[in-house]
Amino acid sequence: xxxxxxxxxxxxxxxxxxxxxxxxxxxxxxxxxxxxxxxxxxxxxxxxxxxxxxxxxxxxxxxxxxxxxxxxxxxxxxxxxxxxxxxxxxxxxxxxxxxxxxxxxxxxxxxxxxxxxxxxxxxxxxxxxxxxxxxxxxxxxxxxxxxxxxxxxxxxxxxxxxxxxxxxxxxxxxxxxxxxxxxxxxxxxxxxxxxxxxxxxxxxxxxxxxxxxxxxxxxxxxxxxxxxxxxxxxxxxxxxxxxxxxxxxxxxxxxxxxxxxxxxxxxxxxxxxxxxxxxxxxxxxxxxxxxxxxxxxxxxxxxxxxxxxxxxxxxxxxxxxxxxxxxxxxxxxxxxxxxxxxxxxxxxxxxxxxxxxxxxxxxxxxxxxxxxxxxxxxxxxxxxxxxxxxxxxxxxxxxxxxxxxxxxxxxxxxxxxxxxxxxxxxx
Amino acid sequence: xxxxxxxxxxxxxxxxxxxxxxxxxxxxxxxxxxxxxxxxxxxxxxxxxxxxxxxxxxxxxxxxxxxxxxxxxxxxxxxxxxxxxxxxxxxxxxxxxxxxxxxxxxxxxxxxxxxxxxxxxxxxxxxxxxxxxxxxxxxxxxxxxxxxxxxxxxxxxxxxxxxxxxxxxxxxxxxxxxxxxxxxxxxxxxxxxxxxxxxxxxxxxxxxxxxxxxxxxxxxxxxxxxxxxxxxxxxxxxxxxxxxxxxxxxxxxxxxxxxxxxxxxxxxxxxxxx
Numbered sequence: 001x002x003x004x005x006x007x008x009x010x011x012x013x014x015x016x017x018x019x020x021x022x023x024x025x026x027x028x029x030x031x032x033x034x035x036x037x038x039x040x041x042x043x044x045x046x047x048x049x050x051x052x053x054x055x056x057x058x059x060x061x062x063x064x065x066x067x068x069x070x071x072x073x074x075x076x077x078x079x080x081x082x083x084x085x086x087x088x089x090x091x092x093x094x095x096x097x098x099x100x101x102x103x104x105x106x107x108x109x110x111x112x113x114x115x116x117x118x119x120x121x122x123x124x125x126x127x128x129x130x131x132x133x134x135x136x137x138x139x140x141x142x143x144x145x146x147x148x149x150x151x152x153x154x155x156x157x158x159x160x161x162x163x164x165x166x167x168x169x170x171x172x173x174x175x176x177x178x179x180x181x182x183x184x185x186x187x188x189x190x191x192x193x194x195x196x197x198x199x200x201x202x203x204x205x206x207x208x209x210x211x212x213x214x215x216x217x218x219x220x221x222x223x224x225x226x227x228x229x230x231x232x233x234x235x236x237x238x239x240x241x242x243x244x245x246x247x248x249x250x251x252x253x254x255x256x257x258x259x260x261x262x263x264x265x266x267x268x269x270x271x272x273x274x275x276x277x278x279x280x281x282x283x284x285x286x287x288x289x290x291x292x293x294x295x296x297x298x299x300x301x302x303x304x305x306x307x308x309x310x311x312x313x314x315x316x317x318x319x320x321x322x323x324x325x326x327x328x329x330x331x332x333x334x335x336x337x338x339x340x341x342x343x344x345x346x347x348x349x350x351x352x353x354x355x356x357x358x359x360x361x362x363x364x365x366x367x368x369x370x371x372x373x374x375x376x377x378x379x380x381x382x383x384x385x386x387x388x389x390x391x392x393x394x395x396x397x398x399x400x401x402x403x404x405x406x407x408x409x410x411x412x413x414x415x416x417x418x419x420x421x422x423x424x425x426x427x
Numbered sequence: 428x429x430x431x432x433x434x435x436x437x438x439x440x441x442x443x444x445x446x447x448x449x450x451x452x453x454x455x456x457x458x459x460x461x462x463x464x465x466x467x468x469x470x471x472x473x474x475x476x477x478x479x480x481x482x483x484x485x486x487x488x489x490x491x492x493x494x495x496x497x498x499x500x501x502x503x504x505x506x507x508x509x510x511x512x513x514x515x516x517x518x519x520x521x522x523x524x525x526x527x528x529x530x531x532x533x534x535x536x537x538x539x540x541x542x543x544x545x546x547x548x549x550x551x552x553x554x555x556x557x558x559x560x561x562x563x564x565x566x567x568x569x570x571x572x573x574x575x576x577x578x579x580x581x582x583x584x585x586x587x588x589x590x591x592x593x594x595x596x597x598x599x600x601x602x603x604x605x606x607x608x609x610x611x612x613x614x615x616x617x618x619x620x621x622x623x624x625x626x627x628x629x630x631x632x633x634x635x636x637x638x639x640x641x642x643x644x645x646x647x648x649x650x651x652x653x654x655x656x657x658x659x660x661x662x663x664x665x666x667x668x669x670x671x672x673x674x675x676x677x678x679x680x681x682x683x684x685x686x687x688x689x690x691x692x693x694x695x696x697x698x699x700x701x
Contacts, residue, residue, distance in 0.1 A: 010606035076601040083628040232595040324606040
């Protein structure tokens with residue numbers, strides 16, 4: 001599924017992380033067969049990804065930043081940007097988090113679908129090959145820590161950075177997941193586990209902030225929220241690419257993508273401080289950014305801001321905010337919109353064991369209804385300010401607002417928020 | 428047959444005006460005629476006559492007040508454009524002499540302002556057309572752009588992003604620029620098919636002249652509302668003041684002034700916070 005799907009010819013049908021990270025969760029939670037097909041695209045291109053890793057004297061599989069028919073990297077190498085400047089495109093060379101993104105997508109699908117055949121087959125191969133790539137890519141330095149040098153994170157304003165927190169922690173997550181479930185020998189899995197434990201994470205316990213990459217704190221402390229007339233803004237055009245590169249202006253969620261994708265793998269209590277620090281410094285110069293922020297703002301309970309950001313995400317193509325909607329709809333933005341509604345405002349999170357719900361509804365909303373499919377069970381959730389109604393085909397395990405898992409019966413059930421937490425009430 | 432009028436005076440601009448008028452005539456597939464207005468009490472026609480003779484162009488000498496007579500000539504039904512000097516000498520008045528300004532703001536047809544130091548080629552082979560995201564301006568320029576295209580000239584569109592209408596997103600520039608340019612051309616110049624588009628960010632008035640030099644343009648086409656009051660038409664003012672190329676000013680109905688970016692990019696529903 002290309003960045004614009006079949007709705008237009010822009011982006012030449014190339015497949016980016018947009019599909020794996022932004023679109024796939026929606027498909028996994030609504031039409032799992034389609035999600036499985038999206039993953040099959042990656043599975044069938046494992047040989048090309050293995051070849052790409054070998055070409056760099058590495059192991060495992062290196063999925064390309066831009067992928068098409070063959071699975072080889074098809075990222076263009078040179079372009080004139082809107083300021084007329086000829087720029088070398090380096091994403092195809094060093095935006096490597098795509099490798100872990102593919103593994104993450106497979107895991108997300110599994111959480112939603114409970115697809116055992118996938119879990120015992122392609123999932124294990126994907127985890128093994130992506131983990132092997134990271135194991136050969138990470139360098140253990142004299143400090144005994146695992147580093148990844150010279151990458152581009154989701155914030156593409158800063159290129160060839162060392163120890164990008166997002167890439168490092170996604171690689172760590174990938175290694176740990178593979179150590180648990182990949183098709184590999186015990187010795188190799190133990191090596192992955194140890195390497196994961198060595199990874200530099202750039203986390204400062206005192207401030208509870210992740211440094212986006214090594215040296216980020218030393219950059220010019222420019223707060224784009226204060227500098228720009230409005231956001232979103234293409235900050236590289238506003239200030240010039242070099243000035244942006246030398247400053248703390250961030251294109252899109254980078255550290256915050258960790259809180260979005262792997263919240264269980266970041267330091268507890270770190271969402272709010274990182275949201276407070278990075279959001280004002282984020283230009284939202286990618287249409288992927290607002291949806292992620294809407295999700296996180298909702299989870300943080302900052303509902304007015306979340307709602308404002310959600311509206312912009314929803315209107316991206318309706319108002320042609322990019323000026324390129326005729327070239328195709330921004331499917332990843334739509335995926336981000338769905339995630340903001342379901343994962344953000346609904347607080348829905350699919351796990352292997354149970355479905356977690358932790359709604360945060362804006363006061364102006366009377367209700368939010370979401371149809372989902374979880375582990376083969378069709379269900380409908382209706383969130384109201386102080387209640388959750390669930391209608392499920394069969395019994396399933398749920399967890400409300402971090403409480404203990406409970407069994408929801410087949411048919412309709414209702415839960416109400418009270419001073420002592422959530423209680424089931426007659427529906 | 429349609430005609431292009433070269434308005435020549437007894438200044439250093441006479442010769443470049445005739446050269447440019449010949450090139451503009453080829454562009455518009457029109458004949459060329461020179462006109463000189465002799466005002467009472469002013470010197471005769473020596474330079475104008477000599478320049479016209481050297482160029483092999485017939486010179487019509489009129490009597491009376493220069494601006495009024497040129498406006499009258501420009502209004503003739505067979506006249507498709509008036510070509511005149513923007514000032515008498517390279518160090519002359521900025522952005523332009525009063526005759527150039529008054530004729531350009533009054534004649535409802537293309538007026539070509541030629542700087543005295545212009546070395547105009549026989550054919551205008553590359554023409555730079557700044558274009559805002561505005562249908563009225565795009566429509567107003569269509570006739571000239573199509574004529575130039577039919578004459579074999581390469582049209583290069585220029586769009587300058589100002590701070591107030593910078594794109595919201597850069598996305599993946601290796602694709603986004605193509606997507607944006609493709610849509611821009613389809614919306615505003617769909618009749619051109621494939622066309623070169625130069626994008627810049629900055630101050631339009633400054634970018635126009637630097638891009639013209641960079642791409643080695645032979646002329647610049649500007650749509651405008653024929654108003655040069657203070658605070659208006661900054662791009663036209665700057666082009667007249669600083670261009671070394673012929674500046675083809677095309678009156679555009681309903682266009683307030685030439686600004687290289689329109690307000691249609693003002694983002695609805697967005698604010699300082701996201």
